Amino acid sequence: MAIRHLERTVFCVLILLAGCSGKKSEPDGGDEAKVVTPVEVAVAKRETIQRTITAEAVLYPIVQANIVPKISAPVRKFYAQRGDHVHAGQLLAVLENRDLEAATRESKQLYEQADAGLQNVKSATLPDDLTKAKSDVTAAKQTLEAAQKIYKSRESLVKEGALAQKVLDDAKVSLVQSQSAYDVAQQRLTSLETVGQAAQLRSSQAQADAAQARYQSAEAQASYAEVRSPIEGLVADRPLNIGEMASSGSALFTVVDISRIVARANISVAQAAFIRSGQAATIKGPAGEVPGKVSVVSPAVDTNTTTVQVWVEARNTGEELKPGTTVEISIAVGDVKDAVTVPAAALLSSDEGGDKVMIAGADSLAHEQKVEVGVRDGDTVQIVSGVKAGERVIVNGGLGLDDKAKIEIDKGGDKQ
Numbered sequence: 001m002a003i004r005h006l007e008r009t010v011f012c013v014l015i016l017l018a019g020c021s022g023k024k025s026e027p028d029g030g031d032e033a034k035v036v037t038p039v040e041v042a043v044a045k046r047e048t049i050q051r052t053i054t055a056e057a058v059l060y061p062i063v064q065a066n067i068v069p070k071i072s073a074p075v076r077k078f079y080a081q082r083g084d085h086v087h088a089g090q091l092l093a094v095l096e097n098r099d100l101e102a103a104t105r106e107s108k109q110l111y112e113q114a115d116a117g118l119q120n121v122k123s124a125t126l127p128d129d130l131t132k133a134k135s136d137v138t139a140a141k142q143t144l145e146a147a148q149k150i151y152k153s154r155e156s157l158v159k160e161g162a163l164a165q166k167v168l169d170d171a172k173v174s175l176v177q178s179q180s181a182y183d184v185a186q187q188r189l190t191s192l193e194t195v196g197q198a199a200q201l202r203s204s205q206a207q208a209d210a211a212q213a214r215y216q217s218a219e220a221q222a223s224y225a226e227v228r229s230p231i232e233g234l235v236a237d238r239p240l241n242i243g244e245m246a247s248s249g250s251a252l253f254t255v256v257d258i259s260r261i262v263a264r265a266n267i268s269v270a271q272a273a274f275i276r277s278g279q280a281a282t283i284k285g286p287a288g289e290v291p292g293k294v295s296v297v298s299p300a301v302d303t304n305t306t307t308v309q310v311w312v313e314a315r316n317t318g319e320e321l322k323p324g325t326t327v328e329i330s331i332a333v334g335d336v337k338d339a340v341t342v343p344a345a346a347l348l349s350s351d352e353g354g355d356k357v358m359i360a361g362a363d364s365l366a367h368e369q370k371v372e373v374g375v376r377d378g379d380t381v382q383i384v385s386g387v388k389a390g391e392r393v394i395v396n397g398g399l400g401l402d403d404k405a406k407i408e409i410d411k412g413g414d415k416q
Contacts, residue, residue, distance in 0.1 A: 039397035040410045041360045042343050046389040049339045049382055051274065051375045053331045057265035057283070057312065061256035061323050065231050069095060070224040072248045075240055080253070082238050086229045092253055095246055097225030104222045107215040114211035118204040133189040140182035147171070147178040233257035234319070256323060261316040262295065263329050264309060269301060272308035274333040281312040285327040287320040294331060336375050339382040346393040347373065347381060357383075358398040359391055360407060366394060368403040 073095040080092045151171040157163040227246075237254035246252050263283050267275070279294045292314025301308055312329045314321075321327075342357065350356040350370055359367045371386030387393060392409075394401070401407070 036406045036408045037366075037397055037401060038410055039358075039360065039366070039394045039401075039407045041392040042346065042395045044340055044342050044383065044387050044389050044391045044393060046338060046340055048335050048337045049341055049375055049380060050377045051333050051336050052377050053267065053271045053275065053333055054376070055265040055267050055271075055310075055329055057263035057327050057329045059283075059285070059321055059323050059325045059327060060262045060264055061233070061258045062260040062262055062313070063231055063233065063257040064236075065229070065233070065253075065255045066251040067092070067227060067229065067253040067255060068251050069227055069246045069248055071095065071097075071100075071221065073097060073225065073246060075242050075244055075246050075252075076225075078238070078242060080229075080235050080238070082235050084235045085233070086235060086255060087232045088229060090229050091226055092229055092235075093227040093246075095225040095227065097222055100218070100222040100225060104215070104218040107211070107218040111208070111211040111215040114204075114208040118208040130189075133185065136185040137182070137189050140178070140185040144175075144178040144182045147175040151175045227252055229253070229255050231255055231257055233259075236323075258316050258319050258321070258323060261290075261314055261321045261323070263292075263312045263314070263327055265312070265329050266302065266305055266307035267310050269306065269308055272297065272310060275310055275331055276333075279331055279333060281314075281329055281331040283312060283314050283321070283327050283329055285321055285325055290314045290316070290321065336382060339374065340384075340387060340389050341380050341382055342387060342393050343395050344376065344379045344381045345395040346398070347371075348398060357387060358394040358401055359387070360394055360409060364407060366398065366401050366403065366405045366407050 076094045076096050078093050080086055080090070086092065151168070151174075154163055154168045154171045158165060158168045233255045234257075235253060236256045238252070239250075240246060240252060261283070275294060275297050277294050277297055281292050281294055283290045283292055292312045294310060295313040296309070296311035298309040310329075310331075312331070346357045348356050348358065352370075354370060355373050356368055356370045359369050361367050369386050372384040374382035374384040376382070394407070396410075397407070
């Protein structure tokens with residue numbers, strides 16, 4: 001029984017194999033079985049296109065002030081925090097300055113003392129000295145005149161033999177002494193009236209001026225403890241807290257004016273040749289587009305990047321644009337007339353590098369064509385070479401499409 005069952009099984013298997021080998025293979029169909037890809041096309045046009053230069057840029061404030069204190073001292077008090085709006089001249093912080101205030105008071109007192117001495121010289125000392133000198137000259141002159149009279153009188157009496165010679169000699173000595181006293185008094189008066197008076201005034205004035213300068217210096221040093229904002233703007237940074245040491249070499253505050261914003265971009269030399277200061281531009285950021293204008297076109301090329309830096313300035317209404325943000329700038333630099341254009345969607349990356357398009361031929365095949373791209377204006381691109389006006393380029397369905405692949409144009413028709 002087992003042998004008979006095995007024979008039946010083998011027989012059934014043979015029948016099945018015979019049936020399978022008897023099936024005929026399907027014909028491959030050749031070219032008629034090739035896959036047809038549906039595509040959308042657009043016609044290349046000849047038109048005027050606006051030359052617009054776009055580039056990535058970084059936003060900067062129109063003005064920024066890193067406020068560094070002029071003295072090193074602990075922070076006594078802050079009057080502004082991060083995010084506060086401040087105006088020019090506003091007090092932002094006060095540093096510890098009791099030692100400087102004491103030095104200022106001392107210098108002030110010394111100045112007042114020197115100034116009082118100057119006023120005393122001007123109003124009292126010099127006039128008194130001058131009066132005394134004049135009085136001394138008058139007294140010396142009178143003494144001299146009296147001595148002269150005595151000498152002449154005794155000289156006559158000696159000649160007559162009425163007096164001894166010694167008496168005349170004594171009178172002569174007295175006359176010489178009187179003359180000498182008169183000369184000294186006269187010289188002192190002259191000195192006070194000319195050189196002495198001017199020199200004493202200059203000396204007193206110099207002392208007062210030096211004391212005043214020391215006082216002003218001490219006063220200035222004390223004022224440096226008050227840290228004020230030099231501009232109107234927003235407090236962007238305040239790294240220290242109360243009690244920490246503020247250094248004369250580090251910024252205590254960073255204040256930025258972002259009422260206007262500047263987008264700085266590095267642009268190729270070829271594109272920068274079309275850009276001029278004052279041209280209209282836009283800044284496109286997270287909050288939308290903001291109109292502006294070109295404010296700076298660097299006259300020099302950066303040797304490291306071989307690019308030219310271009311600044312676009314715009315009003316920052318509502319302070320929505322923040323410094324440090326990466327944005328896109330667009331600058332309209334003129335029109336290109338009689339340009340062959342296609343939609344930007346038609347551009348593809350070539351395997352060999354560069355750009356290409358897929359042209360929809362009259363033979364219902366896609367033809368790969370390398371192109372040279374010119375000006376871009378939004379969704380429209382100028383084709384410098386590779387496509388002629390009137391040719392149909394694939395704008396949808398061309399990605400991954402092989403050269404000479406069979407295509408079927410969408411029944412919606414060509415895109416204009």
